[in-house]
Amino acid sequence: MSRYDPRKIEEKWQKVWEDRGLYRTAEGGEKDRKHYVLEMFPYPSGRIHMGHVRNYTIGDAIARFLMMKGYRVLHPMGWDAFGLPAENAAIKQGTHPKRWTLENIETMKRQLRMLGFSYDWNREIATCDPQYYRWNQWIFLKMYERGIAYRKKAEVNWCPHDETVLANEQVIEGRCWRCGTEVVRREVPSWFLKITEYADRLLEDLKKLEGKWPERVLAQQRNWIGRSEGALIRFPCGKRTIEVFTTRPDTLFGTTFMVLAPEHPLTLRLAKEGGKLSEVSSFIEKAKKERQTQRGEPAKKEGIDLGVKAINPATGKEIPVWTANYVLYEYGTGAIMAVPAHDQRDWEFARKYGIEMIPVVFPRKGAWDFTRGAFEEEGILKNSGEFDGLESQVAKRKITEWLEREGYGELKVTYRLRDWNISRQRYWGTPIPIIYCDTCGTVPVPEDDLPVLLPEKVEIAGRGNPLERAEEFVKAVCPRCGGKAKRETDTMDTFFDSSWYFLRYCDPNNERQPFDREKADFWMPVDIYIGGIEHAVLHLLYARFFQKFLRDIGLTSYDEPFERLITQGMVLKKWVSIGSLLDHLGLSEEDDIELLKEKLNSMAEVG
Ligand SMILES: [Zn+2]
Ligand SMILES: [Zn+2]
Missing domain, CATH: 3.40.50.620 (HUPs)
Structure with a gap:
């Protein structure tokens, strides 16, 4: 053979x-x-x-x-x-x-x-074929028409090496997923896709995939979408209200102070009313300088009393309002109700600054030593007025209903999922089909004008976005008024493709x-x-x-x-x-x- x-x-x-x-x-x-x-x-x-x-x-x-x-x-x-x-x-x-x-x-x-x-x-x-990416642009325009694609100035993850914005998913332990450079924060106007509007369906439909997709992948998607059910609660604070989201309304009676994120718009205003403007301002500056990766999990929890009081709607008692480096503005409402007896971070903070602690949830069996740490599990309510003796699960529902009746809050579902930033300050991608006109503002490129072709003659020097320097590309005529206009130079994240x-x-x-x-x-x-x-x-x-x-x-x-x-x-x-x-x-x-x-x-x- x-x-x-x-x-x-x-x-x-x-x-x-x-x-x-x-x-x-x-x-x-x-x-x-x-x-x-x-x-x-x-x-x-x-x-x-x-x-x-x-x-x-x-x-x-x-x-x-x-x-x-x-x-x-x-x-x-x-x-x-x-x-x-x-x-x-x-x-x-x-x-x-x-x-x-x-x-x-x-x-x-x-x-x-x-x-x-x-x-x-x-x-x-x-x-990269215009016959393909023109349909990227077409889909983008459909999303724009329906408010799914929108532009906002956003603090974004920025890779100094690639000079580009990264999605949260592309930041791995504070570093760029591609080149490993440490990521910094920067404010850039960017195009977003409102994937959060689909959060519920993306989560719900995972059920259809059970037994057909690996369980590990389903679990990762569930976790990424991160649905949590809780209460939105409004705490009166002078003539204002401070909104918080909590998954533990059963601990409301144990709320002994509030914390606003340094970037929260109320932080400076309240500090001014509390006569603490200059101290709080310098604290905020310092907190902002802390590396983004440390925020939320800072090595040392630090904060400052704003000098004003809010009212715990459950107890009617006055509680102090603080700002601190362990509360993130991007997460939830950017403010928290602090319950030192039942949240370890609040516990540590309260202990450091000598703030009162009131235990309101107790283990079903045995006892808990609150001097050694917070009891974060669910249990039986005490020190909670008419809700004493209830199980946490039941108490969550009843307290939320009570808040709703009294006008202090309501049931709310939140997600960990964030809108998807698709803007890249890069050359080799699909041009975003948008034109900026001094007179008309943001104008979508008409469908008949697609594709917006990526120009071939560009100088790629390794810094910034080469499209910004491609004059012929940038120069545009406004489709609405015929006047001089400027083309969007961001290209799309390739995950769009x-x-x-x-x-x-x-x-x-x-x-x-x-x-x-x-x-x-x-x-x-x-x-x-x-x-x-x-x-x-x-x-x-x-x-x-x-x-x-x-x-x-x-x-x-x-x-x-x-x-x-x-x-x-x-x-x-x-x-x-x-x-x-x-x-x-x-x-x-x-x-x-x-x-x-x-x-x-x-x-x-x-x-
Ligand atoms: Zn990079
Ligand atoms: Zn115009």
Whole structure:
């Protein structure tokens, strides 16, 4: 028997497959005989590495298996082609980001073809292609129309090395997720997407994914959205009121002081009324200088009494109002009701400054020594008037009802999730389709004028935003009044690009809309999505948000994009999952499954 010569044999057969269009996916057929198998598309960083091969082999094996079973299988591939590395390469090597990216795509595509994966290359997309990113701009305009995209000046995470704004998710332990530089805070006008408006649905619909997505990913998303139910309480303070949000209204009777964040707009005003303006001002300056990463968890809790009193609505007693470095303005209302007996941070602060402590919740069994620390668990109420003897759970509800009756507050749900800042002060991304006119203000680019093309002639020097210096690009005519105007120079976070690419694969050449609804409805949802666990909260949450938004504007019928999610580690370590996955697909022939496992196993050894 002659030796297996991959060069000779594979090249020959790959050409035959190609010529016959073996992996080209035709439209139509029965919905329940379709299968959409998708691997997260790669960033064209240079070459295909074994991590890619492992990921794509899982998808390839599943796709081929299903094709052989007679399913109509959509198995596309494309490129997440915008982003920082292309620009960094431009700075280091003097190549244009576009050239660098397109060359990498060529290399990586050739490598993928050599591997013989069953992709329908006719559906290939690259997010840096104007035919793709014009639909980013179109979606952005739809979001703008509906108030989902909005601009505000915001204190943002700023990477001094990349000179760009980072999303909270891109800050890892106070450092830039890409380059590791320490992140600082800065005020920049930025474009946001109101993902918080979808918080409830994003959370609620996770139930539909139970048993289909890894539990770990579901848990991370739940935690990221961070729903908490509590009470919004208004404390009278002279002729003003101080609003706080608490998840522990059952501890209201134990509130012995209040704390405002240094940045809270009332802090200086109250200090002035309390005759403490100069001391408080210098305290605020000092607190602001503290590194952002330390805020909220400062090494030393420090504060200052504003010299005014608020009224605890439950007891009618006067309580002092402070400002302190351990309360964050970005979190909740930026003010807290401090309950030293039942919150350890308040306990430490009260002890340091000699503020009164009143225990109001006690363990169901045994006793608690309040001189040693706060009792933070739930229990039985005491020292709480008509609510004495109630369990915390019941007391929360009853006290909130009482507050509502008396006009001091109401039930409130809050989320940890924040709106998504999509502005990047960078060149290699989708231009945000907005024009600023001195007369008309902020004017969206009319749909017919899309795409707003990224100019090719720019100077990429490594600092600031090259688009700001691209005069021809910046100069614009106002679409409303025809007067002189200035173009927005921010580009979009690349997570925007990857939030809907799976829909574009359903109809990749559409020039009139992002995709045809019928075509998308045939293929969607993606039946099996394969990728890395590191995307548990970023990409996978944004994609779910976009799917819901696009459904709301009538572009698709489905509100969840990915029916099943496989993370690589899970497949390789738990063969049970692949087995049960195939069961779920109605594929029960043992031999075939064994073959599939074998193929995956051999890949795992290489990887
Ligand atoms: Zn950085
Ligand atoms: Zn105008």
